[in-house]
Amino acid sequence: MQKIINLIVFMFIGLTLSAQTTDKTADYSRPKKFVISDIKITGIKYLDTDILLHIAEFRVGDEIDIPGDKFTSTIKKYWKQGLFSDVQISYTPVKGNEVAVEIYLQEQPRLSRVVFKGLRSGQEKDIRGKLHLRTGNQVTEDIVKNSERIIKDHFKEKGFYFCSVNSIVKNDTTYKNTVKLIFNVDRGKRARIKDIEIAGNVHIKDKKVRRWIKNTKKVNLNIFKASKYYEPSFKEDKKVLIDKYTENGYRDATIVSDSLYVIEKHKFSLGNVFRKILGKPTKPKIKKKLVLKLNIAEGNKYYFRDIKWIGNTKFPSEYLSTILNIKKGDHYDKTLLNNRLNVDEDAVTTLYMDRGYLFFNVQPVEVKVEKDSIDLELRIYEGEQATINKVIIEGNTKTNEHVIRREIRTKPGELFSRSKIMRTQRELATLGHFDPEKLGVDFKPHQENNTVDLTYSLEEKANDQLEISGGWGGGMFVGSLGVRFTNFSARKLFKFKEWNSIVPTGDGQTLSLRGQTNGKYYKSFNISFVEPWLGGKKPNSFHVSFYYSSYSKYNWYSQSQTDDPGQFDVLGASVGLGKRLEWPDNYFTLMHTVGYKRYFLDNYDMGFGFKTGNSNILTYNLVFGRNSVSQPLYPRNGSDFSLSIELTPPFSLFKSDKWWELSDSEKDIIMNGSGTDQEKKSKIQDAQNKEKYKWVEYHKWDFKGSWYKSLIGDLVLSAHVRMGYLGYYNKDLGYSPFEKYQLGGDGMSGYNMYGVQNIGLRGYENNSLTAEERYQDPITGAIATRRSAVIYDKFSVDLRYPLALKPQATVYGMVFVEAGNSWSKFKEFNPFDAKRSAGVGVRIFLPMLGMLGVDWGYGFDKVFDANGNDQNAGGSQFHFVIGQQF
Numbered sequence: 001m002q003k004i005i006n007l008i009v010f011m012f013i014g015l016t017l018s019a020q021t022t023d024k025t026a027d028y029s030r031p032k033k034f035v036i037s038d039i040k041i042t043g044i045k046y047l048d049t050d051i052l053l054h055i056a057e058f059r060v061g062d063e064i065d066i067p068g069d070k071f072t073s074t075i076k077k078y079w080k081q082g083l084f085s086d087v088q089i090s091y092t093p094v095k096g097n098e099v100a101v102e103i104y105l106q107e108q109p110r111l112s113r114v115v116f117k118g119l120r121s122g123q124e125k126d127i128r129g130k131l132h133l134r135t136g137n138q139v140t141e142d143i144v145k146n147s148e149r150i151i152k153d154h155f156k157e158k159g160f161y162f163c164s165v166n167s168i169v170k171n172d173t174t175y176k177n178t179v180k181l182i183f184n185v186d187r188g189k190r191a192r193i194k195d196i197e198i199a200g201n202v203h204i205k206d207k208k209v210r211r212w213i214k215n216t217k218k219v220n221l222n223i224f225k226a227s228k229y230y231e232p233s234f235k236e237d238k239k240v241l242i243d244k245y246t247e248n249g250y251r252d253a254t255i256v257s258d259s260l261y262v263i264e265k266h267k268f269s270l271g272n273v274f275r276k277i278l279g280k281p282t283k284p285k286i287k288k289k290l291v292l293k294l295n296i297a298e299g300n301k302y303y304f305r306d307i308k309w310i311g312n313t314k315f316p317s318e319y320l321s322t323i324l325n326i327k328k329g330d331h332y333d334k335t336l337l338n339n340r341l342n343v344d345e346d347a348v349t350t351l352y353m354d355r356g357y358l359f360f361n362v363q364p365v366e367v368k369v370e371k372d373s374i375d376l377e378l379r380i381y382e383g384e385q386a387t388i389n390k391v392i393i394e395g396n397t398k399t400n401e402h403v404i405r406r407e408i409r410t411k412p413g414e415l416f417s418r419s420k421i422m423r424t425q426r427e428l429a430t431l432g433h434f435d436p437e438k439l440g441v442d443f444k445p446h447q448e449n450n451t452v453d454l455t456y457s458l459e460e461k462a463n464d465q466l467e468i469s470g471g472w473g474g475g476m477f478v479g480s481l482g483v484r485f486t487n488f489s490a491r492k493l494f495k496f497k498e499w500n501s502i503v504p505t506g507d508g509q510t511l512s513l514r515g516q517t518n519g520k521y522y523k524s525f526n527i528s529f530v531e532p533w534l535g536g537k538k539p540n541s542f543h544v545s546f547y548y549s550s551y552s553k554y555n556w557y558s559q560s561q562t563d564d565p566g567q568f569d570v571l572g573a574s575v576g577l578g579k580r581l582e583w584p585d586n587y588f589t590l591m592h593t594v595g596y597k598r599y600f601l602d603n604y605d606m607g608f609g610f611k612t613g614n615s616n617i618l619t620y621n622l623v624f625g626r627n628s629v630s631q632p633l634y635p636r637n638g639s640d641f642s643l644s645i646e647l648t649p650p651f652s653l654f655k656s657d658k659w660w661e662l663s664d665s666e667k668d669i670i671m672n673g674s675g676t677d678q679e680k681k682s683k684i685q686d687a688q689n690k691e692k693y694k695w696v697e698y699h700k701w702d703f704k705g706s707w708y709k710s711l712i713g714d715l716v717l718s719a720h721v722r723m724g725y726l727g728y729y730n731k732d733l734g735y736s737p738f739e740k741y742q743l744g745g746d747g748m749s750g751y752n753m754y755g756v757q758n759i760g761l762r763g764y765e766n767n768s769l770t771a772e773e774r775y776q777d778p779i780t781g782a783i784a785t786r787r788s789a790v791i792y793d794k795f796s797v798d799l800r801y802p803l804a805l806k807p808q809a810t811v812y813g814m815v816f817v818e819a820g821n822s823w824s825k826f827k828e829f830n831p832f833d834a835k836r837s838a839g840v841g842v843r844i845f846l847p848m849l850g851m852l853g854v855d856w857g858y859g860f861d862k863v864f865d866a867n868g869n870d871q872n873a874g875g876s877q878f879h880f881v882i883g884q885q886f
Contacts, residue, residue, distance in 0.1 A: 031065040034091070037098040043105045045177075047083065055081070056103065066091060066099065074103075082140050083108055108138040109171070112178040118185040127151055139169060139179050151185060159228030161191035162288060192227045193218045194263065194289040200256065200296040204245070209296070212244040213237045216292065229260065229290055245298065249331030251374075252299030259293045302332035305373035311380035315351070320378075323348050332374050337364055341378070345422070352382065356415030358445060358452055359383030386416045389451035395458035399433045399487060400506040406533060407431065408456065416452055428458065429631040431508065433487050435461045435807045436631040461807035462847035463487065482514030484850075490531075508532055524549040534577070541578035541591075547571075551604070566604040566611070570755070572597035576621075591623040599738070599755070609737055613690035617738060621646045629708060633810045633845055634802055635718075636710040646700040646739075652730040660692035698736040699727045714805075719797045722759065725826065726790040741789040743822040744769035746855075746879040760879075761794055761820045763837025763857030768873030772866035773824035785866040791829050794820030803842075810845040818857070835861045837874070855879040 039060055041049045056074045064070045071089050078087045086106035091099040114133050116124045131147050148165045155163040168182040196218045198206040210218070215233040238255055245253035265287045275281065304326055309317040324340050341362050342349045352360040361381045368375040391412055393404050407427040409420040421441055429436035438459040445452045465484040485503055488511040492504030500506075510530040517523040526547035534542040551568040576593035580586065599615040625642030629635035652659075662670075662684060670687070671680050702724045709717050728735050738755045744767050747760025761769055771789040798816035819834035839857030846852065859874025 031067050032097075033063055034066050034097050034099045035063050036060050036101055037094050038100040039103065040100075041103045041105060043086075043107070045107060046110075047105075047107065052078075052103075052105065058101070078103075078105060082142060083138060085109070107177065108140055109169075109177050109179040110175075111135055111137045111139050111181055112172040112175055113180055115180060115182045116185060117182065118187070127154060130154060133181070139181060144169065144181065147181075147183070151183060155185075155187050157228075157230045157233075159190040159192070159230075160187045161229055161290060162188035164188065189288065191229065191288060191290050193229055193292055195291050197291060197293040198296065199293065201298055203250070203298055203301060204248070209241065209294075212241050214240060218292075219289075229292065234258075234292075243335065247333045247335050249301040249303065249333065250298050251302050251332055251334065252297075254297050254299075256295040256297050258295070261291055261293070263289050263291055265289070300372055302369070302372055302374050304328055304330050304332055304376070305370075306375040308367075308375070308377050309380065310377050311382065314355070314357070314382055320348060320351075323351055324378075337376075345419075350418050353416065353418035354420075356385035356387065356417070357382055358386035358416045358443075359447060359450075384450045386445065386450050386452050388412050388414055388416055388454060389446065390453040392453065392455040393458065394455060395434075396460065398460045398500065398505055399431075399508065400489075402536070403431075403433075403506070403508040404428065404456070404458070406536075406539070410454055421454070424456070426628075426630060428456070430627075430629070432463050432632060433460060433508070434458045436633070437805050438807075459807070465847065465850045479518065480514065480516045482512065484510065484512045484514075486510050488529075490529075520552075522549075522551050539580040542576070543578075543593075544573075544575045546573045567600070567602045568604040569600040570597060571600070585626075587628045588624070588626045591621075591625070593619075593621040593623075595619045595621065609689035609693060610686045612686065613694070615693045615696055615738065617648060617696045619646050619648050629706075634714075634716075634800075634805060634812060635708045636714065636716050637708055639705070639707045641705040642703070644700075644702040644704075646698075646702075648697045648699070649695075650729040651695045651697050652733050658732060660688050662688055692733070693737060696736050696738050697729055697733070698739060699729070700739060701725045701727070714802050716800050717797070718800065720795070722792075722794040722820075724757070724759075724792050727826070735788070735790050741792045741822055742767045742770045742787070743789060743792050743794070743820060744873070745877070746881050759792060759794060759820075761818055761835065761837065762816070762839055762841075762855050762879055763818065763859035763874060763877050764835065764863065765871075765873045765877065768863055768871060769820070769822055769835055771822045771824040771828075774866045788824045789822035790824060791826055792820065792822035793831055793834075794818065795834070800843075807847070811842065813840070813842045815840050816855075816857075835859065835863065835874070841879075851881075853879070853881045 036058055037060065039053060039056065039058070041052050044052065055077050057077070058064050058070050058074065062070075075087050075089060078084055084105050085108050086104070088104040089101065090104070091101045093099050111133060112135060114128070114131070116127065119127065127150075130150050133143075133147065137143075144167050148167055151165045152163050164186045166184040168184070170180045170182060172178040172180050193216065196210055196213065196216070198209050201209055214237060216229060216237050217227050219227045238258070242253055242255065305328055307321065307324070307326065307328070309320050312320060323346065326337065326340060340347055341364065344350070348362060349360060359381070360383055363379045365377045365379055366374055367377050388410055389412060391405075391408060391410060393401055396404055407424065409424045409427070410417065425439050425441065428434055428439055438457075440457040442455040442457065443452055444455070463486045465486070466482075485505070487505045487507070488509040489504040489507035490509055490511075491507065492498045495504070498504065503511075509532070510528075512526075512528045514527075515523070515525045524547070526545065528543065528545035530541065530543040532539065532541045534540045547570070549570045552566065572595065574593055574595035576591060578589060578591040581588040581590055595617075596619075597617040599617075601611060601613055601615075603611050605611050621644060623642055623644045625640070627638075627640045627642075629638035629640050666687075667684055670683050671677075673680065673683075675683075703722070705721045707719045711717055724741055726735060726740055740756055742756050742758045744761050744764040746762070746766065747758050758767075767787070770787040772785050773788050774785050796816055796818040798814045800812050800814040802810070802812040804811040815838075817836070817838045819836045821830075821834050823829050837857045837859045839855055841853060841855030841857075844852040855878070857877050857879065859877065861874060863871045863873040865871055
């Protein structure tokens with residue numbers, strides 16, 4: 001029997017080989033031994049024949065049986081490659097027992113083109129990008145099946161669960177051995193998840209379980225999350241669901257099973273009604289929906305019981321328990337435990353690492369599980385303290401190394417500190433010279449000598465700015481041109497060989513030049529310079545600025561040009577010194593600034609009380625602030641608060657009461673002159689105000705606060721508050737006509753008007769929320785109104801999300817709510833009397849242009865003037881700004 005079986009097998013092998021080998025003299029019942037004198041591969045056009053020869057199981061000089069297993073197994077190996085559509089082996093006798101072997105391989109057909117049917121051009125473009133099918137590539141069965149799978153997954157991800165793909169491989173007669181690959185795609189209807197059925201849950205309600213499933217939602221009114229089923233997303237959802245259970249104490253929770261089934265519902269069709277009436281066959285319309293079913297085993301809810309520290313010698317267990325902040329009876333949460341041990345900024349690991357224990361490790365071990373309680377041992381390996389050996393900086397191609405090193409808080413020879421590394425990264429981000437998303441730090445520990453090397457990796461970004469903008473304000477169009485070099489180097493100013501740009505750069509200084517004009521009526525120029533490290537040894541900043549503005553033939557109140565000659569000029573300068581403080585903490589700063597401004601009025605009505613004359617303002621400004629935001633362009637956490645106090649000398653204390661009033665003889669001279677009585681009284685009033693405001697005095701208080709908190713990933717909630725008050729020393733002198741506030745709109749006047757401070761409040765017209773007051777004209781005795789705000793407040797909250805965070809552009813959208821108001825007297829201040837608004841906006845930061853902003857806001861409250869008339873200043877408002885951030 002065995003001989004018969006062997007004979008049948010041998011005959012089968014021989015028949016197989018006979019279809020693929022050629023030798024008319026071969027006797028398949030009695031194979032002969034031959035020596036291979038030559039092997040060649042034929043039929044190959046693209047592949048490497050030398051590599052293909054190595055696949056064969058015989059070599060030149062080998063003695064083999066023909067027919068035999070060597071040929072058969074070699075043929076199988078070539079077929080297994082999946083690269084060939086035909087494989088044949090033949091041999092030719094040469095002399096004696098020598099033969100020449102030929103291996104014929106027909107390559108799989110090559111792709112000539114890919115055709116999609118049933119897709120729009122945009123869909124086809126997306127699919128081609130995912131398939132990566134190139135002309136000339138081989139077309140194998142695996143490639144075709146994989147392409148079908150990619151197309152189906154693409155549409156399933158978009159909710160087309162019933163998508164079908166039929167592929168056809170068709171010979172292309174244009175080129176030899178080439179084929180066209182045709183995909184017939186039917187997306188079908190978008191499959192909605194009608195319901196997510198939850199079974200097995202006892203303690204957690206269905207609604208909460210569905211909320212924990214972030215990416216897979218059933219049909220509801222949620223417009224932000226589409227109802228669709230996509231397998232990879234659902235797998236992630238299941239993992240998150242179990243994580244949520246464990247965070248709530250259900251450490252044994254598992255998903256026992258999940259299933260997906262289709263329900264079909266016949267849709268009403270008016271066409272079918274008419275077909276039935278006419279006796280024609282109907283065409284049923286079926287709507288398919290998915291039902292997802294989850295079967296959950298929650299298990300018991302567990303609680304922390306006894307937590308014991310093992311191996312700690314540097315800190316007592318009681319102190320570590322305080323830092324851990326997990327109490328007996330809290331529900332058992334492994335995620336919380338890991339965060340409090342290793343992740344949070346104030347975690348136990350941070351406590352040790354801030355004191356140099358780089359090799360610190362803590363392992364939580366469940367030593368006892370009893371009923372619903374778990375006892376833990378937190379086993380600590382403290383190790384030795386590690387000192388910093390080297391601090392290496394990489395990637396600074398433009399910024400000089402000393403600018404970076406002075407911001408680094410981890411110095412060689414000091415103990416390793418995790419908090420100092422995090423603070424260093426924050427300081428490098430706030431410099432503005434590097435891409436904050438690409439900042440990195442690499443640790444290279446040397447445990448043999450308890451040292452570590454730190455490498456800070458940076459990527460320079462363009463941050464110099466060119467401002468070319470136009471805006472409408474104050475009744476005229478104003479164009480601006482400015483440049484701002486934020487990494488300037490004054491010491492290289494005359495070292496032209498060291499310049500690597502159009503200006504000397506690399507020392508972190510800031511030089512700003514800006515001009516504005518509308519051609520005929522207004523022009524303004526300013527220049528400023530900032531040195532953040534005066535002297536280069538301590539973070540004491542120095543800044544200086546000069547500015548000049550000129551306004552001519554323009555009436556501020558009527559907001560129209562006039563032929564009456566008149567001019568208003570402002571000349572000013574300021575110099576300041578700043579200092580980083582170590583107390584209350586090292587995020588605080590203190591800035592001192594001394595400034596001088598001189599106003600020149602020549603027959604120009606600015607509402608200051610006189611039309612011709614000069615006013616001088618000498619100020620001392622003190623700013624006490626704290627800034628801990630993570631980065632300047634798109635902060636995710638931290639806060640920025642500042643209190644500014646600006647004081648002028650109290651000149652009136654050194655003068656007699658009402659020194660500005662003219663004597664009776666001076667008044668008589670004017671009254672006996674030419675002109676009407678009203679014109680004469682006006683001259684007296686003008687002369688008295690000119691003397692009254694020759695040296696302006698006031699005290700001004702401004703508070704600004706911003707707070708940022710990351711909610712989920714890059715979704716950030718920010719809150720802002722601004723308040724200001726302009727006070728006086730002398731009651732008889734009253735409020736200064738200069739340095740008051742204007743509120744409403746985009747916060748820009750279109751041009752830089754010195755003497756007023758503009759504050760934006762979106763949803764209302766520019767300057768529309770500036771308080772109006774009624775007063776008696778000292779000349780005519782008539783009751784008039786004027787805008788005059790000496791106190792204001794503003795509150796805003798926005799929710800922002802980035803669309804792009806790249807060196808080339810930072811783009812984010814936001815929704816916001818705001819409220820604020822202004823008052824003409826301190827006693828009228830009412831923080832609950834606020835004008836409210838809400839809206840949406842987008843911010844785009846381009847390195848060359850700065851911040852661009854477009855907002856739509858809606859003002860909800862009516863705005864009345866001093867006479868009780870509705871100004872129609874609210875409602876729908878668009879705000880477009882170049883070069884400013886709200």
